[in-house]
Amino acid sequence: AQSVTQLDSQVPVFEEAPVELRCNYSSSVSVYLFWYVQYPNQGLQLLLKYLSGSTLVKGINGFEAEFNKSQTSFHLRKPSVHISDTAEYFCAVSSTSNDYKLSFGAGTTVTVRA
């Protein structure tokens, strides 16, 4: 089974500052990794995903994440945040087998202040 730990439950950040959201995963098999965003009162939206290949993944809205297999991490970064990035962010993992199950972390709430 796979599991995800998001190391920060809340991250306050000023507008135009960089942000990093930390995600560590645990799995005995190969994994796919995902970051989703949930804006207030909305469903989840995929930001980016790592399937294979380059360990640096670029997503929507200027976000990127780096897969580090040795550290079992998949941290999300944005060099300059906007007020509109205020949301909850979820890291998720699934195995690469066809036995599908997507496991989510507890979420990190990002609050961007002017």
Added chain:
Amino acid sequence: DSGVTQTPKHLITATGQRVTLRCSPRSGDLSVYWYQQSLDQGLQFLIQYYNGEERAKGNILERFSAQQFPDLHSELNLSSLELGDSALYFCASSVASGRPQETQYFGPGTRLLVL
């Protein structure tokens, strides 16, 4: 707008009752997934259907059941409701068989309150 619709948006009911949540996937998507989001347990995968057949099961209680109809819409049935079932229930869809790497598109959710 993801293209996934869920009804109703809000549902208030009493303990012991039964409710049905409905989901219409994006046009052309064959897989439907159900998730439960609660404060104490976070976001949990419940069940997946692909083209009418159950494909994967997660942490779904025996009191809960789901199905996917020939027109590909899905319903999640929750029975003998308890206070702890109060949560936000999401439906998501993906284009094909639900291979792990497929992108899932989430609906806006149904907020269930059990009193």
